[in-house]
Amino acid sequence: MQSMMRKALLEQEPVEIIYLSKDNVTTQRLVTLHSMNEHEATGYCHLRRCVRTFKLERVLSAYPYQFRTKKKQLYV
Template structure:
């Protein structure tokens, strides 16, 4: 997971993330990571269209953005 986060920072790549919010709601987001530390990442969230902070412990999965058919 950390390798993909670091690659997002270095290459300015979008990644897809499943995240567990404070109220235990799982959300799927497309982000571009700007910074990382031991506890959280700061990323531009394309879903919310703003910079957001995400706790590393609440990230359920991270992967490459999948291309949509016809796009």
């Protein structure tokens, strides 16, 4: 998981994370990372629309962001 986040940081690609808050609320976040150390990652949270710091021990999963578009329906 941390290696995926480090790759996203190096490539400046957004990463989707599942994050558990200190209040035990699970959220899915899209984050563009700015920095990362062994305990936390800081980056722009697209959900909250601001820079946030995330404790790595609370990141439940991380995966590459897959841009989703609606498929156009063809009418004949």
